[in-house]
Amino acid sequence: MKFYRINALLIRHMYLFKRSFPRIMDIxxxxxMDILVWGFLSLYIDKLHIAGFNAITVLLGxxxxxxxxxxxxxxxxxxxxxxxxxxxxxxxxxxxLRLSEFLGATVLVGVVRIFxxxxxxxxxxxxxxxxxxxxxxxxxIPFILSLFLFGWSLGIFTNAIILRFGTSAQILAFGFxxxxxxxxxxxxxxxxxxxxxxxxxxxxxxxxxxxxMRSVLSTGSLPTELLVGxxxxxxxxxxxxxxxxxRMFSYVKxxxxxxxxxx
Amino acid sequence: MSAIIEVDNLVKEFxxxxxxxxxxxxxxxxxxxxLLGPNGAxxxxxxxxxxxxxxxxxxTIRIFGKEYASDREAILQQLNFSSPYVSLPxxxxxxxxxxxxxxxxxxxxxxxxxxxxxxFFEIRDFLKKMxxxxxxxxxxxxxxxxxxxxxxxxxxxxxxxxxxxxxxADRTRQLLMRIQKERGVTILYxxxxxxxxxxxCDKVIFIQHGKFKDExxxxxxxxxxxxxxxxxxxxxxxxxx
Numbered sequence: 001m002k003f004y005r006i007n008a009l010l011i012r013h014m015y016l017f018k019r020s021f022p023r024i025m026d027i028x029x030x031x032x033m034d035i036l037v038w039g040f041l042s043l044y045i046d047k048l049h050i051a052g053f054n055a056i057t058v059l060l061g062x063x064x065x066x067x068x069x070x071x072x073x074x075x076x077x078x079x080x081x082x083x084x085x086x087x088x089x090x091x092x093x094x095x096x097l098r099l100s101e102f103l104g105a106t107v108l109v110g111v112v113r114i115f116x117x118x119x120x121x122x123x124x125x126x127x128x129x130x131x132x133x134x135x136x137x138x139x140x141i142p143f144i145l146s147l148f149l150f151g152w153s154l155g156i157f158t159n160a161i162i163l164r165f166g167t168s169a170q171i172l173a174f175g176f177x178x179x180x181x182x183x184x185x186x187x188x189x190x191x192x193x194x195x196x197x198x199x200x201x202x203x204x205x206x207x208x209x210x211x212x213m214r215s216v217l218s219t220g221s222l223p224t225e226l227l228v229g230x231x232x233x234x235x236x237x238x239x240x241x242x243x244x245x246x247r248m249f250s251y252v253k254x255x256x257x258x259x260x261x262x263x
Numbered sequence: 264m265s266a267i268i269e270v271d272n273l274v275k276e277f278x279x280x281x282x283x284x285x286x287x288x289x290x291x292x293x294x295x296x297x298l299l300g301p302n303g304a305x306x307x308x309x310x311x312x313x314x315x316x317x318x319x320x321x322x323t324i325r326i327f328g329k330e331y332a333s334d335r336e337a338i339l340q341q342l343n344f345s346s347p348y349v350s351l352p353x354x355x356x357x358x359x360x361x362x363x364x365x366x367x368x369x370x371x372x373x374x375x376x377x378x379x380x381x382x383f384f385e386i387r388d389f390l391k392k393m394x395x396x397x398x399x400x401x402x403x404x405x406x407x408x409x410x411x412x413x414x415x416x417x418x419x420x421x422x423x424x425x426x427x428x429x430x431x432a433d434r435t436r437q438l439l440m441r442i443q444k445e446r447g448v449t450i451l452y453x454x455x456x457x458x459x460x461x462x463x464c465d466k467v468i469f470i471q472h473g474k475f476k477d478e479x480x481x482x483x484x485x486x487x488x489x490x491x492x493x494x495x496x497x498x499x500x501x502x503x504x
Contacts, residue, residue: 002369004366004369005366005367005369007366008363008364008366008367009363009367011362011363011366012352012355012359012363015355015356015359015363016354016355020354086352086353086354087349087350088351088352090314090316090344090349091349091351091352091364091409092367093315093316094314094315094316094339094342094343094344095339095364095367095368096335096336096337096339096340096367096368097367098336250318253315253316253317253318254317254318255277256275256277256282256308256311256316256317258316258317259311259316
Protein backbone atom coordinates (compact mmCIF):
# COMPACT_ATOMS: atom_id res chain seq x y z
CA MET A 1 0.00 0.00 0.00
CA LYS A 2 1.29 3.45 -0.91
CA PHE A 3 0.07 6.20 1.38
CA TYR A 4 0.62 8.92 -1.23
CA ARG A 5 -2.07 7.34 -3.41
CA ILE A 6 -4.52 7.11 -0.49
CA ASN A 7 -3.66 10.72 0.34
CA ALA A 8 -4.33 11.78 -3.27
CA LEU A 9 -7.90 10.49 -3.07
CA LEU A 10 -8.40 11.86 0.43
CA ILE A 11 -7.39 15.36 -0.69
CA ARG A 12 -9.59 14.99 -3.79
CA HIS A 13 -12.59 14.50 -1.46
CA MET A 14 -11.52 17.38 0.74
CA TYR A 15 -11.57 19.66 -2.31
CA LEU A 16 -15.25 18.77 -2.64
CA PHE A 17 -16.05 19.57 0.98
CA LYS A 18 -14.14 22.84 0.79
CA ARG A 19 -16.55 24.40 -1.64
CA SER A 20 -19.75 22.43 -1.28
CA PHE A 21 -22.21 23.73 1.30
CA PRO A 22 -24.73 20.92 0.59
CA ARG A 23 -22.01 18.34 1.38
CA ILE A 24 -21.28 19.97 4.72
CA MET A 25 -25.01 20.19 5.37
CA ASP A 26 -25.41 16.50 4.66
CA ILE A 27 -22.91 15.78 7.40
CA UNK A 28 -24.43 17.97 10.08
CA UNK A 29 -28.11 18.28 9.16
CA UNK A 30 -29.35 14.79 10.04
CA UNK A 31 -27.35 14.41 13.25
CA UNK A 32 -28.53 17.83 14.46
CA MET A 33 -32.15 16.94 13.71
CA ASP A 34 -31.71 13.65 15.58
CA ILE A 35 -30.25 15.41 18.57
CA LEU A 36 -33.11 17.90 18.67
CA VAL A 37 -35.92 15.35 18.33
CA TRP A 38 -34.46 12.78 20.72
CA GLY A 39 -33.22 15.45 23.09
CA PHE A 40 -36.69 16.93 23.55
CA LEU A 41 -38.19 13.46 23.85
CA SER A 42 -35.60 12.62 26.53
CA LEU A 43 -36.44 15.78 28.43
CA TYR A 44 -40.10 14.87 28.33
CA ILE A 45 -39.51 11.26 29.46
CA ASP A 46 -37.25 12.51 32.23
CA LYS A 47 -40.14 14.54 33.60
CA LEU A 48 -42.15 11.31 33.97
CA HIS A 49 -39.60 10.22 36.62
CA ILE A 50 -39.35 6.58 35.58
CA ALA A 51 -37.37 4.83 38.31
CA GLY A 52 -33.86 3.75 37.31
CA PHE A 53 -34.09 5.23 33.84
CA ASN A 54 -32.15 8.34 32.91
CA ALA A 55 -33.67 9.15 29.55
CA ILE A 56 -31.21 11.87 28.63
CA THR A 57 -28.09 9.76 29.02
CA VAL A 58 -29.55 6.55 27.60
CA LEU A 59 -31.43 8.01 24.65
CA LEU A 60 -29.01 10.77 23.72
CA GLY A 61 -26.06 8.42 24.14
CA UNK A 62 -27.81 6.02 21.79
CA UNK A 63 -28.54 8.74 19.24
CA UNK A 64 -24.95 9.98 19.24
CA UNK A 65 -23.60 6.44 18.86
CA UNK A 66 -26.13 5.62 16.17
CA UNK A 67 -25.06 8.66 14.19
CA UNK A 68 -21.42 7.55 14.45
CA UNK A 69 -22.39 4.20 12.95
CA UNK A 70 -24.64 5.79 10.35
CA UNK A 71 -22.02 8.31 9.22
CA UNK A 72 -19.32 5.68 9.16
CA UNK A 73 -21.32 3.55 6.71
CA UNK A 74 -22.58 6.47 4.67
CA UNK A 75 -19.19 8.10 4.27
CA UNK A 76 -17.62 4.97 2.79
CA UNK A 77 -20.56 4.53 0.40
CA UNK A 78 -20.76 8.17 -0.65
CA UNK A 79 -17.02 8.45 -1.26
CA UNK A 80 -17.44 5.50 -3.64
CA UNK A 81 -20.57 6.93 -5.26
CA UNK A 82 -18.80 10.26 -5.83
CA UNK A 83 -16.43 8.45 -8.19
CA UNK A 84 -19.35 6.85 -10.02
CA UNK A 85 -21.36 10.07 -10.26
CA UNK A 86 -18.32 11.91 -11.60
CA UNK A 87 -17.54 9.08 -14.04
CA UNK A 88 -14.10 8.88 -12.52
CA UNK A 89 -13.64 5.15 -11.98
CA UNK A 90 -11.81 4.68 -15.26
CA UNK A 91 -9.48 7.59 -14.54
CA UNK A 92 -8.48 6.29 -11.15
CA UNK A 93 -8.25 2.62 -12.03
CA UNK A 94 -5.89 3.23 -14.94
CA UNK A 95 -3.45 4.67 -12.41
CA UNK A 96 -1.41 2.25 -10.28
CA LEU A 97 -3.98 2.69 -7.47
CA ARG A 98 -4.74 -0.61 -5.75
CA LEU A 99 -8.19 -1.67 -4.67
CA SER A 100 -7.04 -1.73 -1.04
CA GLU A 101 -5.78 1.85 -1.37
CA PHE A 102 -9.08 2.91 -2.92
CA LEU A 103 -10.99 1.39 0.00
CA GLY A 104 -8.48 2.83 2.47
CA ALA A 105 -9.14 6.30 1.07
CA THR A 106 -12.91 5.93 1.43
CA VAL A 107 -12.38 4.87 5.04
CA LEU A 108 -10.18 7.91 5.73
CA VAL A 109 -12.78 10.19 4.20
CA GLY A 110 -15.14 8.57 6.70
CA VAL A 111 -12.80 9.35 9.60
CA VAL A 112 -12.79 13.04 8.66
CA ARG A 113 -16.55 13.08 8.28
CA ILE A 114 -17.10 11.31 11.60
CA PHE A 115 -14.76 13.69 13.36
CA UNK A 116 -16.91 16.59 12.15
CA UNK A 117 -20.10 14.83 13.19
CA UNK A 118 -18.56 13.94 16.56
CA UNK A 119 -17.64 17.54 17.29
CA UNK A 120 -21.12 18.78 16.33
CA UNK A 121 -23.01 16.09 18.24
CA UNK A 122 -21.04 16.17 21.46
CA UNK A 123 -21.10 19.97 21.55
CA UNK A 124 -24.82 20.25 20.89
CA UNK A 125 -25.84 17.50 23.28
CA UNK A 126 -23.77 19.13 26.01
CA UNK A 127 -24.98 22.66 25.26
CA UNK A 128 -28.67 21.83 24.96
CA UNK A 129 -29.12 18.90 27.33
CA UNK A 130 -25.98 18.84 29.51
CA UNK A 131 -25.22 15.37 28.25
CA UNK A 132 -21.49 14.76 28.33
CA UNK A 133 -20.47 11.87 26.11
CA UNK A 134 -17.09 11.78 27.80
CA UNK A 135 -18.67 10.46 31.00
CA UNK A 136 -18.22 7.11 29.24
CA UNK A 137 -14.51 7.68 29.83
CA UNK A 138 -12.07 5.13 28.47
CA UNK A 139 -14.91 2.95 27.14
CA UNK A 140 -15.63 5.57 24.49
CA ILE A 141 -12.58 4.43 22.52
CA PRO A 142 -13.50 0.76 22.01
CA PHE A 143 -17.16 1.68 21.52
CA ILE A 144 -16.48 4.23 18.82
CA LEU A 145 -13.81 2.07 17.17
CA SER A 146 -16.23 -0.81 17.09
CA LEU A 147 -18.97 1.32 15.51
CA PHE A 148 -16.48 2.63 12.94
CA LEU A 149 -15.46 -0.89 11.99
CA PHE A 150 -19.04 -2.07 11.63
CA GLY A 151 -19.97 1.04 9.64
CA TRP A 152 -17.06 0.45 7.29
CA SER A 153 -18.07 -3.17 6.81
CA LEU A 154 -21.62 -2.11 6.00
CA GLY A 155 -20.32 0.62 3.66
CA ILE A 156 -18.02 -1.78 1.83
CA PHE A 157 -20.86 -4.29 1.58
CA THR A 158 -23.25 -1.74 0.04
CA ASN A 159 -20.48 -0.65 -2.34
CA ALA A 160 -20.06 -4.26 -3.43
CA ILE A 161 -23.79 -4.47 -4.14
CA ILE A 162 -23.65 -1.20 -6.11
CA LEU A 163 -20.70 -2.63 -8.08
CA ARG A 164 -22.69 -5.74 -8.87
CA PHE A 165 -26.07 -4.16 -9.69
CA GLY A 166 -25.07 -0.66 -10.76
CA THR A 167 -26.35 2.71 -9.69
CA SER A 168 -29.93 1.43 -9.47
CA ALA A 169 -28.78 -0.01 -6.12
CA GLN A 170 -27.37 3.28 -4.85
CA ILE A 171 -30.36 3.81 -2.57
CA LEU A 172 -28.69 1.22 -0.33
CA ALA A 173 -25.99 3.75 0.48
CA PHE A 174 -28.62 5.81 2.26
CA GLY A 175 -31.11 3.24 3.49
CA PHE A 176 -29.34 -0.04 4.18
CA UNK A 177 -28.32 0.84 7.70
CA UNK A 178 -31.93 1.31 8.75
CA UNK A 179 -32.32 -2.47 8.35
CA UNK A 180 -29.82 -2.94 11.15
CA UNK A 181 -31.37 -0.50 13.60
CA UNK A 182 -34.32 -2.52 14.97
CA UNK A 183 -32.04 -5.45 15.83
CA UNK A 184 -29.13 -3.46 17.25
CA UNK A 185 -30.81 -2.67 20.58
CA UNK A 186 -30.11 1.00 20.02
CA UNK A 187 -32.82 2.45 22.26
CA UNK A 188 -33.93 -0.64 24.19
CA UNK A 189 -32.18 -3.71 25.62
CA UNK A 190 -31.86 -6.92 23.62
CA UNK A 191 -34.20 -8.55 26.10
CA UNK A 192 -37.00 -6.37 24.72
CA UNK A 193 -36.80 -8.24 21.41
CA UNK A 194 -38.66 -11.50 20.72
CA UNK A 195 -36.42 -14.55 21.34
CA UNK A 196 -35.83 -15.26 17.64
CA UNK A 197 -34.74 -11.69 16.97
CA UNK A 198 -32.46 -11.74 20.01
CA UNK A 199 -30.38 -14.28 18.12
CA UNK A 200 -30.19 -11.91 15.14
CA UNK A 201 -29.19 -9.11 17.52
CA UNK A 202 -26.31 -11.18 18.89
CA UNK A 203 -24.87 -11.41 15.38
CA UNK A 204 -24.48 -7.63 15.12
CA UNK A 205 -21.45 -5.83 16.59
CA UNK A 206 -23.62 -2.75 17.15
CA UNK A 207 -25.78 -4.66 19.66
CA UNK A 208 -22.77 -5.24 21.93
CA UNK A 209 -21.85 -1.57 21.75
CA UNK A 210 -25.30 -0.28 22.65
CA UNK A 211 -25.71 -2.86 25.42
CA UNK A 212 -22.24 -1.94 26.65
CA MET A 213 -23.03 1.76 26.59
CA ARG A 214 -26.10 1.25 28.74
CA SER A 215 -24.13 -0.93 31.12
CA VAL A 216 -21.42 1.72 31.53
CA LEU A 217 -23.97 4.48 32.04
CA SER A 218 -25.98 2.56 34.63
CA THR A 219 -23.29 0.58 36.51
CA GLY A 220 -20.08 2.38 35.56
CA SER A 221 -18.50 -0.85 34.31
CA LEU A 222 -18.47 -2.84 31.10
CA PRO A 223 -18.79 -6.64 30.99
CA THR A 224 -15.76 -7.93 29.07
CA GLU A 225 -17.84 -10.33 27.00
CA LEU A 226 -19.61 -7.36 25.38
CA LEU A 227 -16.31 -5.89 24.18
CA VAL A 228 -15.09 -9.27 22.98
CA GLY A 229 -18.42 -9.87 21.22
CA UNK A 230 -18.23 -6.52 19.45
CA UNK A 231 -14.70 -7.00 18.14
CA UNK A 232 -15.11 -10.69 17.29
CA UNK A 233 -18.23 -10.08 15.19
CA UNK A 234 -16.57 -7.02 13.63
CA UNK A 235 -13.57 -9.10 12.59
CA UNK A 236 -15.85 -11.61 10.88
CA UNK A 237 -17.86 -8.92 9.06
CA UNK A 238 -14.79 -7.04 7.95
CA UNK A 239 -13.13 -10.12 6.48
CA UNK A 240 -16.34 -11.23 4.78
CA UNK A 241 -17.17 -7.83 3.28
CA UNK A 242 -13.61 -7.25 2.02
CA UNK A 243 -13.68 -10.66 0.39
CA UNK A 244 -17.13 -9.95 -1.07
CA UNK A 245 -16.04 -6.56 -2.45
CA UNK A 246 -12.92 -8.06 -4.04
CA ARG A 247 -15.08 -10.76 -5.64
CA MET A 248 -17.57 -8.25 -7.00
CA PHE A 249 -14.73 -6.11 -8.35
CA SER A 250 -13.33 -9.13 -10.18
CA TYR A 251 -16.81 -9.88 -11.45
CA VAL A 252 -17.36 -6.42 -12.96
CA LYS A 253 -13.91 -6.53 -14.56
CA UNK A 254 -14.66 -9.93 -16.03
CA UNK A 255 -18.06 -8.83 -17.32
CA UNK A 256 -16.79 -5.45 -18.55
CA UNK A 257 -19.23 -3.63 -16.28
CA UNK A 258 -16.85 -1.35 -14.42
CA UNK A 259 -17.39 1.55 -16.78
CA UNK A 260 -21.05 0.80 -17.37
CA UNK A 261 -21.64 1.64 -13.71
CA UNK A 262 -21.14 5.22 -14.71
CA UNK A 263 -23.81 5.35 -17.32
CA MET B 264 12.78 -1.70 -32.27
CA SER B 265 11.37 -3.68 -29.36
CA ALA B 266 7.69 -4.30 -28.81
CA ILE B 267 6.03 -2.25 -26.05
CA ILE B 268 2.71 -4.06 -26.41
CA GLU B 269 2.47 -7.75 -27.30
CA VAL B 270 -0.99 -9.22 -27.64
CA ASP B 271 -1.31 -12.94 -28.29
CA ASN B 272 -4.41 -14.98 -28.98
CA LEU B 273 -6.52 -12.56 -26.94
CA VAL B 274 -10.13 -13.62 -26.40
CA LYS B 275 -12.94 -11.84 -24.63
CA GLU B 276 -16.35 -13.40 -24.35
CA PHE B 277 -19.40 -11.74 -22.84
CA UNK B 278 -21.79 -14.65 -22.42
CA UNK B 279 -22.27 -16.08 -25.89
CA UNK B 280 -20.77 -13.03 -27.62
CA UNK B 281 -17.12 -13.16 -28.62
CA UNK B 282 -16.10 -9.49 -28.65
CA UNK B 283 -12.42 -10.25 -29.21
CA UNK B 284 -11.52 -13.44 -30.98
CA UNK B 285 -7.93 -14.62 -30.94
CA UNK B 286 -6.51 -11.16 -31.53
CA UNK B 287 -2.76 -10.69 -31.91
CA UNK B 288 -0.60 -7.67 -32.63
CA UNK B 289 2.56 -5.83 -31.61
CA UNK B 290 3.13 -2.16 -31.02
CA UNK B 291 6.74 -1.12 -31.49
CA UNK B 292 8.51 1.29 -29.20
CA UNK B 293 8.51 4.95 -30.22
CA UNK B 294 5.79 4.64 -32.85
CA UNK B 295 2.29 5.99 -33.27
CA UNK B 296 0.16 2.98 -34.11
CA UNK B 297 -3.48 3.21 -35.17
CA LEU B 298 -5.87 0.53 -33.96
CA LEU B 299 -8.62 0.66 -36.55
CA GLY B 300 -11.87 -1.08 -37.24
CA PRO B 301 -15.58 -0.44 -37.69
CA ASN B 302 -17.95 0.05 -34.77
CA GLY B 303 -18.25 -3.19 -32.84
CA ALA B 304 -14.90 -4.48 -34.12
CA UNK B 305 -13.61 -4.87 -30.57
CA UNK B 306 -11.35 -1.81 -30.34
CA UNK B 307 -12.82 -0.45 -27.11
CA UNK B 308 -12.83 -3.87 -25.45
CA UNK B 309 -9.23 -4.36 -26.52
CA UNK B 310 -8.18 -0.95 -25.19
CA UNK B 311 -9.95 -1.67 -21.91
CA UNK B 312 -8.14 -5.00 -21.62
CA UNK B 313 -4.86 -3.18 -22.33
CA UNK B 314 -5.75 -0.89 -19.41
CA UNK B 315 -6.69 -3.81 -17.13
CA UNK B 316 -10.25 -2.55 -16.84
CA UNK B 317 -11.59 -5.75 -18.36
CA UNK B 318 -10.18 -9.18 -17.63
CA UNK B 319 -9.54 -11.24 -20.78
CA UNK B 320 -11.23 -14.62 -21.10
CA UNK B 321 -7.95 -16.04 -22.40
CA UNK B 322 -4.77 -15.06 -24.18
CA THR B 323 -1.92 -12.85 -23.07
CA ILE B 324 -1.18 -9.16 -22.95
CA ARG B 325 2.40 -8.08 -22.31
CA ILE B 326 3.17 -4.42 -21.84
CA PHE B 327 6.84 -3.48 -21.37
CA GLY B 328 7.38 -7.26 -21.32
CA LYS B 329 5.23 -7.59 -18.19
CA GLU B 330 1.81 -8.99 -17.42
CA TYR B 331 -0.92 -7.48 -15.29
CA ALA B 332 -1.27 -10.57 -13.11
CA SER B 333 2.19 -10.02 -11.64
CA ASP B 334 3.19 -6.43 -12.45
CA ARG B 335 0.05 -4.27 -12.54
CA GLU B 336 1.52 -1.32 -10.66
CA ALA B 337 4.74 -1.29 -12.66
CA ILE B 338 2.83 -1.31 -15.95
CA LEU B 339 0.29 1.36 -15.02
CA GLN B 340 2.97 3.62 -13.57
CA GLN B 341 4.43 3.98 -17.08
CA LEU B 342 1.21 4.12 -19.02
CA ASN B 343 -1.56 6.66 -19.43
CA PHE B 344 -4.82 7.06 -21.24
CA SER B 345 -6.90 9.82 -22.73
CA SER B 346 -10.30 9.88 -24.36
CA PRO B 347 -12.80 12.65 -25.00
CA TYR B 348 -15.48 10.24 -23.79
CA VAL B 349 -13.93 10.05 -20.34
CA SER B 350 -13.95 13.30 -18.46
CA LEU B 351 -12.09 14.21 -15.33
CA PRO B 352 -14.26 15.10 -12.32
CA UNK B 353 -16.23 18.21 -13.26
CA UNK B 354 -16.60 19.32 -9.66
CA UNK B 355 -12.86 19.95 -9.28
CA UNK B 356 -10.92 22.82 -10.81
CA UNK B 357 -8.49 22.04 -13.60
CA UNK B 358 -5.55 22.53 -11.24
CA UNK B 359 -7.09 20.32 -8.52
CA UNK B 360 -7.60 17.56 -11.08
CA UNK B 361 -3.99 17.78 -12.18
CA UNK B 362 -2.78 17.74 -8.56
CA UNK B 363 -4.97 14.73 -7.77
CA UNK B 364 -3.75 12.63 -10.68
CA UNK B 365 -0.16 13.74 -10.24
CA UNK B 366 -0.35 12.57 -6.62
CA UNK B 367 -1.87 9.25 -7.67
CA UNK B 368 1.19 8.66 -9.84
CA UNK B 369 3.51 9.88 -7.09
CA UNK B 370 5.00 12.51 -9.41
CA UNK B 371 8.06 14.20 -7.89
CA UNK B 372 8.06 18.00 -7.96
CA UNK B 373 4.47 17.88 -9.08
CA UNK B 374 3.76 21.61 -9.22
CA UNK B 375 6.82 22.14 -11.40
CA UNK B 376 5.72 19.32 -13.66
CA UNK B 377 2.22 20.76 -13.96
CA UNK B 378 3.70 24.16 -14.69
CA UNK B 379 5.72 22.73 -17.56
CA UNK B 380 2.78 20.82 -19.08
CA UNK B 381 0.39 23.72 -18.64
CA UNK B 382 2.58 25.79 -20.93
CA PHE B 383 3.02 22.94 -23.38
CA PHE B 384 -0.74 22.52 -23.76
CA GLU B 385 -1.55 26.21 -23.30
CA ILE B 386 -4.08 25.71 -20.54
CA ARG B 387 -2.75 28.22 -18.01
CA ASP B 388 -5.68 30.60 -18.53
CA PHE B 389 -8.24 28.17 -17.22
CA LEU B 390 -6.37 26.42 -14.42
CA LYS B 391 -8.74 27.87 -11.82
CA LYS B 392 -11.86 27.10 -13.81
CA MET B 393 -14.18 24.31 -12.71
CA UNK B 394 -13.67 21.38 -15.06
CA UNK B 395 -17.39 21.20 -15.93
CA UNK B 396 -17.10 24.70 -17.39
CA UNK B 397 -14.49 23.76 -20.00
CA UNK B 398 -15.18 23.61 -23.71
CA UNK B 399 -14.60 20.33 -25.59
CA UNK B 400 -11.28 21.56 -26.94
CA UNK B 401 -10.13 22.66 -23.48
CA UNK B 402 -11.19 19.29 -22.03
CA UNK B 403 -9.17 17.46 -24.65
CA UNK B 404 -6.09 19.49 -23.78
CA UNK B 405 -6.69 18.92 -20.06
CA UNK B 406 -7.04 15.15 -20.64
CA UNK B 407 -3.79 15.14 -22.58
CA UNK B 408 -2.07 17.17 -19.86
CA UNK B 409 -3.26 14.64 -17.29
CA UNK B 410 -2.07 11.83 -19.57
CA UNK B 411 1.49 13.19 -19.57
CA UNK B 412 1.80 13.88 -15.83
CA UNK B 413 3.59 10.60 -15.14
CA UNK B 414 5.93 10.87 -18.16
CA UNK B 415 4.38 7.73 -19.66
CA UNK B 416 6.29 5.50 -22.03
CA UNK B 417 3.00 4.40 -23.53
CA UNK B 418 -0.11 6.46 -24.25
CA UNK B 419 -3.43 4.90 -25.21
CA UNK B 420 -5.57 7.47 -26.99
CA UNK B 421 -9.16 6.67 -27.80
CA UNK B 422 -10.37 8.97 -30.60
CA UNK B 423 -8.57 11.98 -29.12
CA UNK B 424 -9.86 14.38 -31.76
CA UNK B 425 -13.50 13.26 -31.80
CA UNK B 426 -15.95 16.15 -31.34
CA UNK B 427 -13.27 18.75 -32.01
CA UNK B 428 -13.59 21.39 -34.71
CA UNK B 429 -11.07 21.07 -37.57
CA UNK B 430 -8.81 23.78 -36.15
CA UNK B 431 -8.59 22.30 -32.63
CA ALA B 432 -8.35 18.78 -34.07
CA ASP B 433 -5.38 19.86 -36.18
CA ARG B 434 -3.69 21.54 -33.21
CA THR B 435 -4.24 18.37 -31.16
CA ARG B 436 -2.64 16.22 -33.86
CA GLN B 437 0.34 18.57 -34.01
CA LEU B 438 0.66 18.34 -30.23
CA LEU B 439 0.55 14.54 -30.33
CA MET B 440 3.22 14.37 -33.00
CA ARG B 441 5.30 16.80 -30.95
CA ILE B 442 4.87 14.67 -27.81
CA GLN B 443 5.92 11.59 -29.69
CA LYS B 444 8.92 13.30 -31.23
CA GLU B 445 10.15 15.18 -28.18
CA ARG B 446 9.42 12.58 -25.52
CA GLY B 447 9.71 9.38 -27.50
CA VAL B 448 6.34 8.21 -26.20
CA THR B 449 4.78 5.18 -27.87
CA ILE B 450 1.18 5.90 -28.81
CA LEU B 451 -1.65 3.51 -29.57
CA TYR B 452 -4.35 5.49 -31.27
CA UNK B 453 -7.93 4.75 -32.25
CA UNK B 454 -9.81 6.96 -34.66
CA UNK B 455 -12.44 6.83 -37.36
CA UNK B 456 -10.84 9.72 -39.18
CA UNK B 457 -8.64 7.96 -41.77
CA UNK B 458 -7.17 11.20 -43.07
CA UNK B 459 -5.92 11.92 -39.58
CA UNK B 460 -4.61 8.37 -39.18
CA UNK B 461 -2.67 8.67 -42.44
CA UNK B 462 -1.20 11.92 -41.23
CA UNK B 463 0.07 10.82 -37.85
CA CYS B 464 0.33 7.03 -37.67
CA ASP B 465 3.55 5.17 -38.49
CA LYS B 466 1.61 1.94 -38.65
CA VAL B 467 -1.99 0.80 -38.51
CA ILE B 468 -3.63 -2.43 -37.35
CA PHE B 469 -7.05 -3.32 -38.72
CA ILE B 470 -9.39 -5.47 -36.68
CA GLN B 471 -12.87 -6.69 -37.47
CA HIS B 472 -15.24 -8.95 -35.53
CA GLY B 473 -12.59 -9.03 -32.81
CA LYS B 474 -9.99 -10.54 -35.14
CA PHE B 475 -6.77 -9.26 -36.63
CA LYS B 476 -7.30 -8.42 -40.32
CA ASP B 477 -4.18 -6.65 -41.52
CA GLU B 478 -1.43 -4.25 -40.54
CA UNK B 479 1.19 -2.06 -42.10
CA UNK B 480 2.38 1.43 -42.93
CA UNK B 481 -0.66 3.43 -44.13
CA UNK B 482 0.83 4.28 -47.55
CA UNK B 483 1.84 0.66 -48.14
CA UNK B 484 -1.64 -0.61 -47.22
CA UNK B 485 -3.20 1.86 -49.64
CA UNK B 486 -0.89 0.50 -52.34
CA UNK B 487 -1.46 -3.14 -51.34
CA UNK B 488 -5.25 -2.86 -51.59
CA UNK B 489 -5.06 -0.78 -54.77
CA UNK B 490 -7.10 2.10 -53.38
CA UNK B 491 -6.65 5.82 -53.37
CA UNK B 492 -6.49 6.39 -49.66
CA UNK B 493 -6.78 4.75 -46.26
CA UNK B 494 -10.47 5.55 -46.04
CA UNK B 495 -11.10 3.20 -49.00
CA UNK B 496 -8.90 0.55 -47.41
CA UNK B 497 -10.97 0.88 -44.24
CA UNK B 498 -14.20 0.43 -46.22
CA UNK B 499 -12.72 -2.51 -48.09
CA UNK B 500 -11.79 -4.31 -44.88
CA UNK B 501 -14.91 -3.30 -42.96
CA UNK B 502 -17.17 -4.67 -45.71
CA UNK B 503 -15.44 -8.02 -45.92
CA UNK B 504 -17.57 -10.74 -44.40
